[in-house]
Amino acid sequence: MQISMMPLRTTKVSVGGHDVVADVGGDGPPVLLLHGFPQTRLTWRSVVPLLADRFQLVCPDLPGYGDSARLGDAPQSFDEALLGRHMVKLMHQLGYERFAVVGHDRGGLVAFRAALDDPDSVTHLGVLDILPTVDNWAALQGPGGVFAFHLYLLAQPTDLPERLIGADPDVFFGHFLDTWTEVPGAIPPDVRAHYLSAAGRPEAIHAICDDYRASAFIDGVQDERDQAEGRRLTMPVLAAWQDPGEARLPFDPVRIWESWAADVHTVALRCGHFLPEELPKQVADAVTQLIAS
Template sequence: MFEHFTRHTLNVNGIPIHFVQGGTGFPLLLLHGYPQTHVMWHKIAPSLAQKFTVIAPDLRGYGDSYKPKDAPDHSNYSKRVVAADLVNLMALLGKKEFYLIGHDRGARVAHRLTLDYPKKVKKLGLLDIIPTYDVFHLADQELSTVYYHWFFLIQPYPFPETLIGSNPHYYLEHCLKSWGRDFTAFTPEALAEYHRCFQDPMMIHGTCSDYRAAATIDLEHDQLERDKKIECPLLILWGKQGFLEKKYNVLELWQQRAINVTGKAINCGHFLAEESPVDTEQAIYGFLE
């Protein structure tokens, strides 16, 4: 995976952040989701690297990046702090401006990053999410059934960590199978990496902390800036076979949060870049070019 990419770890914002980098051209930052790592981009990153300098990090709390113990107010896992990690990483690499594509949790970080650093992000792509504020405020029985993990993972430490840690292999594959529509889309190499990282109790803790922050301090930040809109062009992609397509008018929700929004459904489940890499890559290419 990631042939012709190089691996690095840099001290960023006070913690080590691991990432891969490859290609030449305008910088493109790729942010992964839960319960994955930067490896989720392995099918499309090499092609994107033919025209862009692709940088794909592990978010704090994930993969081979540092996983600090959660603060009492979850502030060290807030999307604002994680966004600052990535802006500082790009600055260390000499990238003052960049394109930004995020999936799932990485898309939530990307949303916050673009609001906090509007001059940094020239174009933004968000994969298979609606705004975090809307998830909580539009929640009903149907959403709570599908997004059960949102409410499980935010329970106080160490309850979810203990249950997940009793069988992380089963839990990880349950997530991938229940949110995706084609488990065979996850290559043996990618699965091995996801399992390796999820065996680390601190990654389980870090990922729970990510969700705890989303339900507390992130909501506070979102509430204060509900009227602040994304200024750069925004691409929204979501799985046609997934929950969002069935439940929401995804574009309409994002049109309330951004000035210039385009997007469409991709024929797959939640994991677009692995379940439908060709269509996902083409949509990203068309948007960025």
């Protein structure tokens, strides 16, 4: 399904022998925008028109998602550090030596790792509705874990999740698209159908499961080591998340992100999980303010 990301153009770039498909365009300082689960680069379709006259935008499908090739056959190919380096190489090949990166959900984890590991390339970091992997796992306690059941299911080291999801991928992935959204119409039927089609392919299901296996058995260990060594983000950071309203989060996102960065601006938005699609103007404004800092 072809859904326009005007005014961007679609391009395919070979990065280390692996094809990355991205929408690129705009005018101004470069910004890399990374999507999350269970989506593709279309996550940014409503944000792009609000930023393209101020920034040069690059919106790729993450490896293994959408139209971009995965980097290997094992869960290790979804190591956040590896994916972060891959995205940095993509930007360098496109001619951007220094750039801002903003990521939502899984893309936020890749953005976080790229910024932590390569501060010479990343000038600003934006993370939307995500915590670093080690903090995310630590926050899952008691009944709150019910709503994050997919983290445990997808990370199973056998092919159990692939077999279960493959029985009805539309029901599985549609569950998240429907229940994690609070703004009516944020994900219209044609975009929803695109997400389900992209995620429901057997190779995509396997890639997504391997991504979560890496999160459980690789990425958290890396984060723990970085914490022990006192590594911190050195660039301005925007951390945004959904405002839970009267409900209470089982963690303090402000404290967590301030433990990783000295220069951090935090904002809570009244919407569901899919911030770029539910409140694109607020997200665009926050990104603009971040890069102006």
